[in-house]
Amino acid sequence: MEPAIRAEGVGRTFNRTLKAVDNVSFTVTPGEAFGFLGPNGAGKTTTVSMLTGNLRPTAGRAVVDGVDVFHHPEAVKRRIGLVFQEQTSDSDLTGRENLELAAALFGVPRRDATATIDGLLDRMQIGDAADRLTKTYSGGMRRRLELAVGIIHSPRVLFLDEPTLGLDPQGRAGFWKYVQELRRDHGMTVFVTTHYLDEADSICDRIAIIDHGRIVATGTPSELKDHLGGDVITIRPAREDRSLEAVLRAVPGVLSVASQDGAFRVKAPRGEELIPPLVNACAHAGIGLAGVSLKRPSLDEVFLEFTGREFREDEGMTATDRAVRVGQVQRAFGRGGR
Numbered sequence: 001m002e003p004a005i006r007a008e009g010v011g012r013t014f015n016r017t018l019k020a021v022d023n024v025s026f027t028v029t030p031g032e033a034f035g036f037l038g039p040n041g042a043g044k045t046t047t048v049s050m051l052t053g054n055l056r057p058t059a060g061r062a063v064v065d066g067v068d069v070f071h072h073p074e075a076v077k078r079r080i081g082l083v084f085q086e087q088t089s090d091s092d093l094t095g096r097e098n099l100e101l102a103a104a105l106f107g108v109p110r111r112d113a114t115a116t117i118d119g120l121l122d123r124m125q126i127g128d129a130a131d132r133l134t135k136t137y138s139g140g141m142r143r144r145l146e147l148a149v150g151i152i153h154s155p156r157v158l159f160l161d162e163p164t165l166g167l168d169p170q171g172r173a174g175f176w177k178y179v180q181e182l183r184r185d186h187g188m189t190v191f192v193t194t195h196y197l198d199e200a201d202s203i204c205d206r207i208a209i210i211d212h213g214r215i216v217a218t219g220t221p222s223e224l225k226d227h228l229g230g231d232v233i234t235i236r237p238a239r240e241d242r243s244l245e246a247v248l249r250a251v252p253g254v255l256s257v258a259s260q261d262g263a264f265r266v267k268a269p270r271g272e273e274l275i276p277p278l279v280n281a282c283a284h285a286g287i288g289l290a291g292v293s294l295k296r297p298s299l300d301e302v303f304l305e306f307t308g309r310e311f312r313e314d315e316g317m318t319a320t321d322r323a324v325r326v327g328q329v330q331r332a333f334g335r336g337g338r
């Protein structure tokens with residue numbers, strides 16, 4: 001099967017020296033949700049801009065939905081959907097007018113457009129506000145409108161660049177619910193960059209971690225977590241029992257056992273599979289248990305492991321980011337000068 005996105009050695013150098021994106025290669029299969037995770041300045045937006053035909057690369061090759069992006073950027077722009085973090089809809093238009101404008105820009109036939117727009121307004125739960133100016137919308141409503149604008153022409157590949165930055169947890173959850181529905185109903189491929197590790201973890205089938213313009217790790221969320229050496233199972237005995245540690249250590253598959261405040265922390269690659277044998281071993285040894293819990297390492301730890309840095313999610317965009325992005329959007333939609 002032809003991949004939905006294939007990037008081969010893609011790079012972009014700014015001002016001759018700054019390698020914003022450096023030899024990036026990956027493939028995304030149709031229907032997959034692929035996450036690009038990295039700190040500010042890692043090269044996420046630059047990558048999205050190149051893959052969506054909005055920025056010329058200085059190296060490499062990319063094919064999106066069967067089209068060579070670097071030779072046919074305009075053809076790619078028409079085929080894909082794109083949602084930026086930044087507000088791109090016009091706040092002096094109503095929600096419906098924004099969708100009508102987008103439908104016209106993407107050449108959606110007029111007779112189909114009305115039904116499509118009504119359907120999207122309804123689905124994104126902005127139907128009641130459809131005829132209000134979008135400047136009166138809440139953050140969550142605006143994001144849902146952006147998503148509707150991004151998919152007005154039923155793209156097979158949707159690019160989302162930090163689409164939920166600044167939304168509260170409820171707004172984020174709502175936004176992803178719609179994206180997941182679109183994936184389920186239309187088999188849409190999603191390429192998403194995000195600051196939110198928990199989001200990447202729950203939404204993405206696979207994740208690439210990008211740092212200083214280079215991919216430092218790729219895998220499913222659980223593969224990346226497994227790389228850290230596994231889960232932690234905490235076993236708390238009903239009464240203090242010195243023989244417990246040896247009993248736990250003897251169970252096949254246990255990597256290590258450490259005591260902590262009267263409980264024992266057992267490390268294992270697949271914790272859920274080890275819980276029954278651990279509990280059985282305790283029962284055999286006549287040791288009563290007060291509690292057993294399992295903790296998977298989070299992507300925060302994965303990020304730290306691969307980049308040597310904590311992931312800070314409270315950083316906003318810089319002024320340069322904003323200017324670059326607004327310019328890109330205006331060029332993409334042929335609305336420069338606004």
Ligand SMILES: Nc1ncnc2c1ncn2[C@@H]1O[C@H](COP(=O)(O)OP(=O)(O)O)[C@@H](O)[C@H]1O
Pocket residue numbers: 014015018020038039040041042043044045046047320321324
């Ligand atoms: N148009 C530009 N001119 C010069 N430098 C740029 C430009 N766009 C991005 N950069 C630089 O490239 C690097 C990657 O930026 P970006 O792709 O926006 O990162 P991210 O989206 O991961 O935060 C940063 O160092 C940024 O300052």
Ligand SMILES: [Mg+2]
Pocket residue numbers: 044045046162321
């Ligand atoms: Mg960015």
